[in-house]
Amino acid sequence: MCGNEALAEAAIIAGVDAYFGYPITPQNEITAYMSRRMPEEGRVFVQCESELAAINMVFGASATGKRSMTTSSSPGISLMQEGLSYLAGAELPAVVVNVMRGGPGLGNIAPAQGDYFQATRGGGHGDYRTITLGPSSVQELVDCMGLAFDLADEYRMPVIILADGILGQMMEPVVLNGEKRWPKREPPAKDWALTGASGRKQNIVRSLWLKEGVLEELNNKLHRRYKQIEKNEVICEQYEVDYAEIVVVAYGVAARIVRGAVTRAREQGIKVGWIRPITLWPFPTEQISKAAEELKVFLVVEMSLGQMVEDVKLAVAGKAPVLFFGRAGGAVPTVEQVLETIRQLTIPEKR
Amino acid sequence: MGGQRNDEGLSSGPPEGVRMKANGFYEEVIVAGFGGQGIILAGRLLAQTAMKAGKEVTYMPAYGPEMRGGTANSMVVIADEPIASPLVSKPNSLIGMNEASVNKFAPRVKGGGLVIMNSSLIDSEPEVEETTDVLAVPADEIAVELGSQKCANMVAMGAYLQKRGLFGADSAAACLADVLAARYHKTLPMNSEALRRGAEFAKTHS
Structure with a gap:
């Protein structure tokens, strides 16, 4: 199936x-x-x-x-x-x-x-x-x-x-x-439903x-x-966000790929976690805003050239850098590409 | 840092020598051939067998334009952990049923990988990494001996299962009824036998 x-x-x-x-x-x-x-x-x-x-x-x-x-x-x-x-x-x-x-x-x-x-x-x-x-x-x-x-x-x-x-x-x-x-x-x-008004006041749907x-x-x-x-009604999942220096935000299939890349990055000693919104609206603004308090770097991964990244930026509200990696037109990011992006992020960071 | 955005996507590949997974196995398989060779069915059988064995598994058929022009492929990922992407760009294993698909996918097989190729329809040597194991299986010939060329897919799958050693050909045979439409259930014995013969061929030709 x-x-x-x-x-x-x-x-x-x-x-x-x-x-x-x-x-x-x-x-x-x-x-x-x-x-x-x-x-x-x-x-x-x-x-x-x-x-x-x-x-x-x-x-x-x-x-x-x-x-x-x-x-x-x-x-x-x-x-x-x-x-x-x-x-x-x-x-x-x-x-x-x-x-x-x-x-x-x-x-x-x-x-x-x-x-x-x-x-x-x-x-x-x-x-x-x-x-x-x-x-x-x-x-x-x-x-x-x-x-x-x-x-x-x-x-x-x-x-x-x-x-x-x-x-x-x-x-x-x-x-x-x-x-x-x-x-x-x-x-x-x-x-409110239109079920036939016999014996009750008429309902109007317009x-x-x-x-x-x-x-x-x-x-x-x-x-x-x-x-x-x-x-x-906000639903989202988080993984190791509290102890991370980098938080990757992704949803849907992109989030699976991120999970694979984060697992490998952690094996290489990079302090990285992820946030995965399940409700895209309502967006988990509060959860992301809270994570941003601790000066983490955010990476957003999408199968587009950047849409949800705007909601992440609104939630972060300038408190932390928000970076982006995406593929579009039916191309799907690979675990290796996301991993490499995460690895590149860590090198110049001195906070 | 000013931003990581790259409108072309990142063109650089993964760093050399990075192992896909440190713990447990993560087997990525492409089954490829032309339409009518039972490529989709073979992939589904492998996925079903893995599921019954309690593994994490994803199955993804090619449904896009690559399906047209005669090639079909399906991608199966089997692992001990949740699977990241169901798409396979660099497989560990390839089951190639015709020349076009072996030409296309064999160069992508990771070093130390496995290529099962249907030598009944393929003359050339596949282009693979030195450390990749290639087994040429005359799948169509064996299938014809068993009564129908149509079960060549199962011969090749049997050889794959034997070489990889993840699941036995018997466990796959037990899942045939789940993936074959009821109207084809009369072919269950032939397909089971094809899986067994493929495994036997791999055992005696390694």
Whole structure:
């Protein structure tokens, strides 16, 4: 079972009621898998005519209170941005998986991390955010799926799982229905859902608010929610940060490579640790800021020419140097390259 | 320091003589050939065998443009520790089923590595480090003897398993049913035998 298929099955386990998809490499296995499994489970599968259709069908299904999702890869996710903005405006939960590939434009089909800005800044128009999860293994992809649906329901907003072509295509051992890494949350009552208004007041789901002041009220409400998410929902992992002189920050597949390089650098006596954000928004600003108090050197490694590095710089706020190493266009850093970068960092440092 | 950013990526390779891992093993394998030779299946079988043996393992198929033009490859990493990258740029071992793939990947095999090459389809000597062990296996010929050229992949895999000594051909044979689609299960005995014959060939030709 490749990562794509594992995440599809995890979505079924997480209780997805409706899947809408349109094919694009490197995530086609998800749509193919869902086309077989969703009907078997008596749930909804639609292969849509376009990404626009898919995200708007997600909107429709979600408005009825059902758990709905779509998946795509970078160019397809760009096409969905209007829908994502509408989901945010209408306060509808949804899960969107982006199995990133090289860009801009149609780019290529190789793995990349070039959509970090798009995912963590909202992506579409308007003043909104999307919770963004950046798993780094097939197991974590599976674990994130349940969490994504829970967060989407709890905060009534779209949640993006930011994977990449490697995670989608690779296979590694995975437990699908084991103990939950993040405990399942009790889903809130969806008393806003369109379920037929007989015997109750009519519900309206919309994102158009023309009356003076009403939209700002919504913006403020969303903002308060986002602040609450930033306070309560940050997930990140750290390794040997307290005793390190160098802290490497990376997410997703890049973080696996960093882990390999850090292990080897430590074997060579270099004092280096790592921080791996799992939630990319909300970003682990506090954790990184705390590490920066002790005048460490930060190295950010990405499969792009530098996106998350800006969030690290915001968190470090000038307290420590923040350096960067990245490969783009579908190129993936090797353990050796990251190790060599770490080794070069240590030589001139005299503090 | 003003910044480490390098828009080209770092072009310099790793320092010479750095061992990949100080403790435990870290085996990086590329299985390569042309479409239809069961390259993907052989890689998945190795990954499944490693998983059943309780090892850390990743499997990554080529899905990009390199798949077109007739070559297929899959990358398997097996280790005692969590695996960093599932992509393999410099393998310890190569199972090369046709000439194009051996020409492409053999020069990348690390010193002290292992190349299993399908000599039924390859005439030339591979370009490898002096310390790399090369075993020429007439995989297609042995496979035809067993009833079908299609199991040449398993002959080569059997030879690899024997030479590397990580898992026995029997443990791999026991995993065949997990990776072969049910409609091919009638070929299980032939494929098991192919694994065994490959191992036997490696034992008698080392």
